[in-house]
Amino acid sequence: MIPVRGFDGARVAVLGLGRSGLSAARALRAGGAEVLVWDDNEAARAAAMAEGFAPVDLTRAGALEGAAALILSPGIPHLYPLPNPVVAAAWAVGVPVDNDIGLFFRSLATEDWEGFDSPPRVIAVTGSNGKSTTSALIHHVLSAAGRDSQLAGNIGRGVLDIDPPGEGGVVVLELSSYQTELARALTPDIAVFTNLSPDHLDRHGGPGGYFAAKRRLFAEGGPDRAIIGVDEDEGRFLANQMAEGAADDRVIRISAASKLTGPGWSVFARKGFLAEWRKGRQVASIDLRVIPGLPGAHNHQNACAAYAAARCLGIAPREIERAFHDFAGLPHRSQLVAEVGGVRFVNDSKATNAASAARALAAFGRIRWICGGLEKEGGLAELVPHLGNVAKAYVIGREAAAFALHLRDIPHEICTTMKAAVARAAAEAEPGDVVLLAPAAASFDQYDNFERRGEDFVAELDRLLEARGRAGS
CATH class of the missing domain: 3.90.190.20 (Mur ligase, C-terminal domain)
Structure with a gap:
């Protein structure tokens, strides 16, 4: 568990007691907060009570008075199509609204990190399609290479349920637009954008709001490396905004639709072959056609993103290729x-x-x-x-x-x-x-x-x- 920092002795409300909400409540309690929990679902309240939490109806007038924050589960609307009444009440009394992702990023680093030769790293993956497979593939490659890796977020465990990472540890997060839009802290070391297509438009007030939610991971997160799929205009726009120039290799462009050239860093797949280019020349390639767990161009894009993330952490191309061959894929995804x-x-x-x-x-x-x-x-x-x-x-x-x-x-x-x-x-x-x-x-x-x-x-x-x-x- 990652105990939440900064709320010792404070009252913090948690609305929604699914996986992420209950995990946030536990982590807040571990950090010394007085936790108020609520869910409209009686079974969810019963589960919280079994863990020692006393539900407080946050829909009642005045329930948020004196609260230091309201932590919202991702399935609860906070703006579109209409803000949840508890969220509106928090706005009215000036209570900051956050989610478990924001709590995670504000609480992850500790004083122990000062003694590490290699501090932990966070890789955060977002996009419309492929983010689960990409996140799982990155985790698989890191594990196969002997790196200490944990997979969490919108896949695997809740972000606050993981173990505090140790020396050289890596946390791989899959983040949905619901999660990136609301988090008050977003500070990944490596951020990945797979692609964009229309989805959740009612929740974000249209395509612009949906893209803006994804973009926050980069614009406000300030990652050391940005891995960006450029097969749509939104990705090309984002890569252009993040890079200082064509040769800026802090931005790694990826594609499963076209060959990428230029003086920067790129990874692309064409006709089933993945190629890595740096400073205008090819430095590695992988035949993806013979990898059963990654069929089709969409999985080749996922492979490009995972390959780029692993290369950012210094893993050799041949190590990555071996791990690709062992990847079994995810249930319900090709x-x-x-x-x-x-x-x-x-x-x-x-x-x-x-x-x-x-x-x-x-x-x-x-x-x-x-x-x-x-x-x-x-x-x-x-x-x-x-x-x-x-x-x-x-x-x-x-x-x-x-x-x-x-x-x-x-x-x-x-x-x-x-x-x-x-x-x-x-x-x-x-x-x-x-x-x-x-x-x-x-x-x-x-x-x-x-x-x-x-x-x-x-x-x-x-x-x-x-x-x-x-x-x-």
């Missing part, structure tokens, strides 16, 4: 779950928007595509260039028929349920096909989250294969 009769079954349930689903469609050839769910703002236009890879679509979700209208003239079938979609896709798949779950939509019309949707895909596939096995025996 995860190969089975290969039967020459047909691959891939779970990319995390593809919850059009941009991430487009990357999945671009990664494979002849696809039996399971898609559909709760459509997000921004539409599905980004999918259109990749629909030629789809042999047939199998549409799930309560609004499957409406979703199918976006599929133009590609063959499709309204299945509604995952069970029906898996059965039909598997029955019609031929050797060389890929049965791909990449919904291009949120899961909340049928599932609690994208993980449950992906688990259902795997469970239905397992049931189907088991039934085939019994029929064949």
Whole structure:
């Protein structure tokens, strides 16, 4: 645990008692704060009470009087589409609003660091797509190289639940826009921006607010190194703002769409090969085509970002390449779950928007595509260039028929349920096909989250294969 510093003896309110909120409450208590906790959910309050916290209804008038801060869980709106009433009350009485990420950065460094020859480092990863895989891949490379590494944030453990890093330790954080937007302290040593596509627009008041939330990690974080994906205008803008000139190698540009040249530092992937360039010449390359855990151009972009982060910490290219080969990938993110009769079954349930689903469609050839769910703002236009890879679509979700209208003239079938979609896709798949779950939509019309949707895909596939096995025996 990272005890929160600066609140010893002070009253601090925590709103939202999910993973990050309860973790923040524990860390605040460990740092000597008097912690007031609240969640509208009775079960969440009961869990807090089991750990010795006494819930205080923060929605009551005057509940925040005398509080030194309000710590907000990431799922609670603080500005758009409307501020939570407790947040508005905090503004009214001048109580600073922060989150667990802000507490982490203000509390991480201690007096012990003065005795370290190599102080701990923090790598923070943000972006629309690929940040989970990139964060996990960085952590995997560091661990394989014998570095003390911990993975936390929007993946793995809560940031305040990790162990205080020791000599040369590295903390790898995946940070969402919800987390970067509100944190009052952001001081990573290395910051990574993967890419940007429309997402969470209602929460940020539009695309400008969404990008601004990501940009805070760089503009206010002041990292020593900035690794920036430049395949969209926003990334090119950010890289231009962070660099003092073309040769400024504090900014490392990455791309999975084009060759990057110039006197600076860049890492890019073309035709399946990763290349590192510095000062106008190539210094290393890796054949990504033969790495099973990193299929497709979107994963090649993730590989470029992770490679650049590892190189910033002095890890040799060949060490990175060896670790890449051992990377198994993450559940629900281009995860190969089975290969039967020459047909691959891939779970990319995390593809919850059009941009991430487009990357999945671009990664494979002849696809039996399971898609559909709760459509997000921004539409599905980004999918259109990749629909030629789809042999047939199998549409799930309560609004499957409406979703199918976006599929133009590609063959499709309204299945509604995952069970029906898996059965039909598997029955019609031929050797060389890929049965791909990449919904291009949120899961909340049928599932609690994208993980449950992906688990259902795997469970239905397992049931189907088991039934085939019994029929064949």
